[in-house]
Amino acid sequence: KQEVTQIPAALSVPEGENLVLNCSFTDSAIYNLQWFRQDPGKGLTSLLLIQSSQREQTSGRLNASLDKSSGRSTLYIAASQPGDSATYLCAAMNTGNQFYFGTGTSLTVIP
């Protein structure tokens, strides 16, 4: 069974700092990996999806990388802003088309 881990569970940074969120998974036979943002009391918003054949995806200030061989993905946020404060979740989809989620990293960007 796929196990997805996100460390740290919480992170606090000053505004303007670049930061990296980590996601690791135990089964490298993934179909794709997706990063989500969740605001309190809300559902998940998809940020980036990386197919298993890709190494990275970029959207604005966000860049996600995928290294299947080491079972790791990172989400890089450039020039962080208070509006980036949220919980960030990664999810790995196995070839059985089931998503396995990490427990998330709660990010606080301090003005």
Place this chain on the structure above:
Amino acid sequence: DAEITQSPRHKITETGRQVTLACHQTWNHNNMFWYRQDLGHGLRLIHYSYGVHDTNKGEVSDGYSVSRSNTEDLPLTLESAASSQTSVYFCASSEFSWEPQHFGDGTRLSIL
């Protein structure tokens, strides 16, 4: 704009009662999913459907059922609610497995 809506947003019920949570999407997506989110566990897949009349069990399907009679709706039923099913439930949809899933805002269910 297309969207995915869940109802109710909050519900309190008693153990042993049957409960149905609604999920309606206007994306016309084939794939629909139900997850539960619990502290310390993240989101876990309950059931999913790849199209009308198709349903599949996920990681934590015991005590839950779904049916898909049209493209837009995938209701989730708790046959006999248990306190262990107190959770926040999310519905999601996607057109293809390789595309991002779109999530509803969730239903917070408390079973007393």
